Amino acid sequence: MRYPPDQKARAKQAILQAGARALRTSGFKGIGVDGLAASAGVMSGAFDSNFSNKEALLEEVIETCLGEPFIDSESGSLAERQDRLKEWLGNVQRYVSALAAAAELHNEPGLARSG
Secondary structure, three states: OOOOOOHHHHHHHHHHHHHHHHHHHHOHHHOOHHHHHHHHOOOHHHHHHHOOOHHHHHHHHHHHHOOOOOOOOOOOOHHHHHHHHHHHHHHHHHHHHHHHHHHHHHHOOOOOOOO
16 A cells, blocks of 8 residues: 655654643653554654654654743643643753763763763
8 A cells, every 4th residue: 555755754743743732741751652643643653654653753852842932821721831831841951961971971971971
């Protein structure tokens, strides 16, 4: 079965949109890869062919959604939305810290980060 030439790009865009929605409403840990694929209307294989893992999706969602409001004002009370924003910012901070640690280890092979 042949797919249209733009099938992979359309699937990726659908997954990005579903990922952004899921992050706004459920947080990073609130949905798995299969759930993301289902909410995007694609098979899990489409996720795997576009993203190596959820962290890769998060990175691309951040790049794509930067400058857009990230918290859906229609979902939940102000306190609930603030909690989701704090959780999201914590995830971003952990992600950036992991990147920095990996870069540090890459620049100084054999040295483990202490403390």
